[in-house]
Amino acid sequence: MENRKSVVNFASGCSRLPLSVLAQAQKDLLDYRGLGVGVLEMSHRSPEFTEILDAAKADLTNLLKIPESYKILFLQGGGSGQFSAVPFNLIGLKDARCADYVVTGAWSAEAAREAEKLGKVKIVHPEQDTYTSIPDPNSWDLSSDSSYLYYCANDSINGVEFHFIPDSKEAVLISDMSSNFLSKPLDVSKFGVIFAAAQKNLGCAGLTVVLVREDLLGFALSGCPIVFDYKLQAESLYNTPPCYSIYIMCLVLDWIKRNGGPEAMEQNSVVKSKLLYDVIGDSDGFYVCPVDVRCRSRMNVIFRIGGPDGNDVLEQTFLDKAAEVGMISLKGHRLVGGICASLYNAVTVEETQKLAEFMTSFKKEHQLQAASR
Numbered sequence: 001m002e003n004r005k006s007v008v009n010f011a012s013g014c015s016r017l018p019l020s021v022l023a024q025a026q027k028d029l030l031d032y033r034g035l036g037v038g039v040l041e042m043s044h045r046s047p048e049f050t051e052i053l054d055a056a057k058a059d060l061t062n063l064l065k066i067p068e069s070y071k072i073l074f075l076q077g078g079g080s081g082q083f084s085a086v087p088f089n090l091i092g093l094k095d096a097r098c099a100d101y102v103v104t105g106a107w108s109a110e111a112a113r114e115a116e117k118l119g120k121v122k123i124v125h126p127e128q129d130t131y132t133s134i135p136d137p138n139s140w141d142l143s144s145d146s147s148y149l150y151y152c153a154n155d156s157i158n159g160v161e162f163h164f165i166p167d168s169k170e171a172v173l174i175s176d177m178s179s180n181f182l183s184k185p186l187d188v189s190k191f192g193v194i195f196a197a198a199q200k201n202l203g204c205a206g207l208t209v210v211l212v213r214e215d216l217l218g219f220a221l222s223g224c225p226i227v228f229d230y231k232l233q234a235e236s237l238y239n240t241p242p243c244y245s246i247y248i249m250c251l252v253l254d255w256i257k258r259n260g261g262p263e264a265m266e267q268n269s270v271v272k273s274k275l276l277y278d279v280i281g282d283s284d285g286f287y288v289c290p291v292d293v294r295c296r297s298r299m300n301v302i303f304r305i306g307g308p309d310g311n312d313v314l315e316q317t318f319l320d321k322a323a324e325v326g327m328i329s330l331k332g333h334r335l336v337g338g339i340c341a342s343l344y345n346a347v348t349v350e351e352t353q354k355l356a357e358f359m360t361s362f363k364k365e366h367q368l369q370a371a372s373r
Contacts, residue, residue, distance in 0.1 A: 011329030105155025184266035207245035
């Protein structure tokens with residue numbers, strides 16, 4: 001990796017990968033363990049790929065202490081594919097074909113719209129004008145005939161993260177954990193289904209990990225596409241899986257394991273996010289984070305510059321100056337604008353400190369310029 005340009009990638013996805021993972025992938029691309037073929041050329045039914053598949057499942061199981069009663073699926077279609085797969089497989093658990101949704105950001109809103117195509121969807125809290133908080137769980141009106149309760153654990157667009165596991169009462173609990181999966185320990189047993197697209201903390205795009213409790217298999221609606229049928233996918237490799245993405249994930253899982261597991265990832269996340277939120281909080285309004293303090297994301301720190309509505313000129317100057325000193329992909333999502341610093345597992349504390357120092361110096365420079373005018 002000697003010729004790689006030194007930059008810090010704060011993208012919300014596809015995101016930063018550990019350099020050691022990239023170095024190993026570079027080596028194995030041409031020749032995997034002396035086979036004379038690279039991972040991209042390997043048959044998904046070969047003994048070598050089966051070893052990769054088994055290692056990935058074993059590491060996931062160990063890192064998250066996944067109970068034996070769960071199946072681990074490696075699917076395609078991204079998180080958005082699961083917006084459809086979840087209701088296709090589970091909305092028919094009860095005759096009412098009803099599902100409850102907690103909508104706290106753009107991704108859970110999109111998931112609810114997809115589920116409405118297959119059954120009755122109830123948003124369990126009053127509609128929010130903006131996605132800047134999590135409605136008080138005591139105010140949620142859960143349906144007695146709901147098949148499941150769905151929520152997005154961390155919204156990478158709006159910067160809202162659940163720091164608790166919701167109580168779904170009698171319904172099955174479903175969570176989209178695409179952007180905070182493996183960033184902290186997790187009690188998998190509280191969930192019926194967890195899914196996570198890989199391109200945040202797990203690896204590269206093209207793979208979605210699905211953890212599904214075995215007793216929930218076999219309830220797919222008659223119109224469910226075969227590739228989304230959890231039961232069929234749990235029984236065998238029905239179609240060619242995203243082999244290279246699984247291989248990259250296998251390397252990332254090993255990297256997480258060697259660097260302290262989810263517990264260490266959480267400790268780093270706390271430190272990294274505090275560095276940035278402290279700068280924002282001490283900026284006298286120069287930087288503004290719209291998200292309620294109680295549910296601010298540790299993964300995706302979003303903020304505006306120059307006031308609550310942002311200053312387009314200042315924000316573009318910030319992006320340009322950051323890029324000049326090797327910090328890229330800080331532009332916020334088009335739906336919310338502003339700045340978004342994604343602090344996934346592979347982003348280090350030192351790299352986050354560099355951004356925090358840049359934010360502090362940028363504020364001083366532009367406050368002085370404003371004062372001089």
